[in-house]
Amino acid sequence: MPPKTSQSPLEELISSFNELNGGEVEETYEEPSPLEFMRYVSRNTPFVVRGAASTWKATQLWDSAYLKTVLQQNVNVAVTPHGNADAPTFSPAHNATVISKPHEEEQPFDEFLDYVIKQETDKTFSSEAEVRYAQTQNDNLRNEYLALFSDAPKDIPFARIALQKPPEAINMWIGNSHSQTNLHRDPFENIYVQVRGRKHFVLLPALCHACVNEKLVLPATYRRSDQGLTLELDEGEDDVPLAIWDPDDPDKNTTKYSHLAKPLLVTLNPGDMLYLPAMWYDMEFSGPFYPLTTFVRNIGLNSETTV
Amino acid sequence: MPPKTSQSPLEELISSFNELNGGEVEETYEEPSPLEFMRYVSRNTPFVVRGAASTWKATQLWDSAYLKTVLQQNVNVAVTPHGNADAPTFSPAHNATVISKPHEEEQPFDEFLDYVIKQETDKTFSSEAEVRYAQTQNDNLRNEYLALFSDAPKDIPFARIALQKPPEAINMWIGNSHSQTNLHRDPFENIYVQVRGRKHFVLLPALCHACVNEKLVLPATYRRSDQGLTLELDEGEDDVPLAIWDPDDPDKNTTKYSHLAKPLLVTLNPGDMLYLPAMWYDMEFSGPFYPLTTFVRNIGLNSETTV
Numbered sequence: 001m002p003p004k005t006s007q008s009p010l011e012e013l014i015s016s017f018n019e020l021n022g023g024e025v026e027e028t029y030e031e032p033s034p035l036e037f038m039r040y041v042s043r044n045t046p047f048v049v050r051g052a053a054s055t056w057k058a059t060q061l062w063d064s065a066y067l068k069t070v071l072q073q074n075v076n077v078a079v080t081p082h083g084n085a086d087a088p089t090f091s092p093a094h095n096a097t098v099i100s101k102p103h104e105e106e107q108p109f110d111e112f113l114d115y116v117i118k119q120e121t122d123k124t125f126s127s128e129a130e131v132r133y134a135q136t137q138n139d140n141l142r143n144e145y146l147a148l149f150s151d152a153p154k155d156i157p158f159a160r161i162a163l164q165k166p167p168e169a170i171n172m173w174i175g176n177s178h179s180q181t182n183l184h185r186d187p188f189e190n191i192y193v194q195v196r197g198r199k200h201f202v203l204l205p206a207l208c209h210a211c212v213n214e215k216l217v218l219p220a221t222y223r224r225s226d227q228g229l230t231l232e233l234d235e236g237e238d239d240v241p242l243a244i245w246d247p248d249d250p251d252k253n254t255t256k257y258s259h260l261a262k263p264l265l266v267t268l269n270p271g272d273m274l275y276l277p278a279m280w281y282d283m284e285f286s287g288p289f290y291p292l293t294t295f296v297r298n299i300g301l302n303s304e305t306t307v
Numbered sequence: 308m309p310p311k312t313s314q315s316p317l318e319e320l321i322s323s324f325n326e327l328n329g330g331e332v333e334e335t336y337e338e339p340s341p342l343e344f345m346r347y348v349s350r351n352t353p354f355v356v357r358g359a360a361s362t363w364k365a366t367q368l369w370d371s372a373y374l375k376t377v378l379q380q381n382v383n384v385a386v387t388p389h390g391n392a393d394a395p396t397f398s399p400a401h402n403a404t405v406i407s408k409p410h411e412e413e414q415p416f417d418e419f420l421d422y423v424i425k426q427e428t429d430k431t432f433s434s435e436a437e438v439r440y441a442q443t444q445n446d447n448l449r450n451e452y453l454a455l456f457s458d459a460p461k462d463i464p465f466a467r468i469a470l471q472k473p474p475e476a477i478n479m480w481i482g483n484s485h486s487q488t489n490l491h492r493d494p495f496e497n498i499y500v501q502v503r504g505r506k507h508f509v510l511l512p513a514l515c516h517a518c519v520n521e522k523l524v525l526p527a528t529y530r531r532s533d534q535g536l537t538l539e540l541d542e543g544e545d546d547v548p549l550a551i552w553d554p555d556d557p558d559k560n561t562t563k564y565s566h567l568a569k570p571l572l573v574t575l576n577p578g579d580m581l582y583l584p585a586m587w588y589d590m591e592f593s594g595p596f597y598p599l600t601t602f603v604r605n606i607g608l609n610s611e612t613t614v
Contacts, residue, residue, distance in 0.1 A: 035345060039348060039471075
């Protein structure tokens with residue numbers, strides 16, 4: 001019998017996981033075979049393939065000029081005051097922490113891209129300016145951005161073969177270092193590919209659920225008004241669960257388990273690929289020195305039936 | 308948002324699992340490829356391959372005469388009064404429920420086998436007679452029963468390739484319909500092959516942990532004495548966790564979750580193969596009409612590092 005400790009079973013589980021799994025995301029330089037990939041899926045373990053997409057047309061062609069030529073159209077843009085889309089935000093008007101959904105609007109693509117780049121590179125740009133992020137998740141590379149779809153493979157073969165289904169959604173996201181994605185989790189297997197710029201990920205395994213302080217909060221949405229962006233509560237919507245603990249500000253909004261979380265940090269450079277298993281938590285933000293950050297995300301097997 | 312229910316999160320989890328996974332073990336007639344097998348491992352889902360071992364030498368050759376010819380030696384036999392090895396047993400002498408470990412002794416193989424067959428087939432055999440079961444789990448087909456090892460494949464190729472390791476243990480078990488295996492779980496991937504006779508399995512997924520009423524009980528071991536088999540407490544041993552709920556007697560020793568368990572039932576016939584994922588619960592007993600029940604068990608990937 002192991003020695004008795006004063007830890008609760010959940011504390012022991014999280015501590016054992018940390019001990020057994022080390023503090024780093026596995027890295028490789030070759031895409032896995034379907035069988036090798038399935039071993040990662042089976043172990044619910046993320047991995048990075050450095051340079052996996054370095055020969056993609058997207059990685060080689062996509063720059064500001066190319067994108068503006070191909071996308072002479074409007075695109076859906078998420079607008080927030082501080083890059084805090086879908087984040088826990090204190091709303092003074094409601095005296096409550098809400099989940100702040102972005103204001104969404106159509107913008108001509110070239111104007112949107114100029115704004116994103118200028119905010120990053122122009123030192124005279126107001127630090128109070130709103131943050132714009134093209135972040136729809138409705139399979140946008142096969143819809144809104146269809147003109148770019150032929151620059152990327154139709155799917156990720158090792159994942160399609162292993163999971164026996166094509167991607168459910170392929171999304172491209174464009175933002176700058178002000179764009180953040182709050183700690184959250186998805187019930188899908190995810191494959192991220194970095195096309196331009198870099199992105200920092202903070203990852204937590206599903207068993208850290210007790211660390212992230214999930215609370216039911218009111219949903220609210222930013223609206224443009226004469227006063228700028230103001231939060232309005234979503235009428236008739238139920239509270240939604242939201243992780244309010246922030247691994248980057250770990251002493252606030254804690255649970256008694258938060259201190260046990262050992263977030264895995266990984267940075268993707270152009271051409272890198274990350275497998276993020278279903279139900280892992282992830283938080284993302286862009287590096288400050290890269291003006292354009294783009295993703296392709298393949299959402300594969302819906303894992304709701306796994307245990 | 309889903310409608311609010313009065314179920315606790317754990318009750319909802321078990322109910323959803325039952326709804327999503329149906330009440331039957333998946334069946335096939337062909338061994339899976341390594342990739343197909345890995346999908347089952349990934350989903351933590353058992354399956355049966357009917358007739359997978361029907362061409363094995365073991366399945367074709369092993370009968371009483373053959374086994375006695377090959378095994379002219381002593382074997383380790385587990386002896387209990389009622390087939391209750393490693394089961395929750397009330398000990399009047401200690402006024403407590405203990406886990407009853409069998410008395411172990413060496414017996415000439417031919418005498419052991421005659422006893423097992425006679426107890427099953429001879430109607431004059433005392434119903435009070437002790438139960439004998441060759442059930443060591445120390446890789447016995449590569450040790451005690453090495454003379455039989457060449458009658459079975461060295462490993463299960465689809466599992467060796469998928470899990471990237473050879474079997475940690477290959478065990479053969481011989482018993483009769485009085486031999487039971489109490490509800491328990493192992494931290495290994497298991498592949499069972501039925502060689503002779505039939506075996507009934509009662510299976511529960513790992514998430515039914517709250518249903519099985521695991522209690523810490525004192526370990527005790529049967530000893531032969533003038534009064535027959537008597538239970539003696541193991542000196543200096545800590546309490547061990549034991550499932551005391553019995554899916555075959557489901558109204559006794561319940562937890563508030565036991566009624567939610569929907570055990571999967573599966574019967575193996577000669578030549579059938581069962582994959583039982585790590586951490587599933589299983590309970591086994593032999594059919595009453597078959598005198599000789601034999602298993603080969605391959606223990607593969609130790610899953611302690613999975614979540």
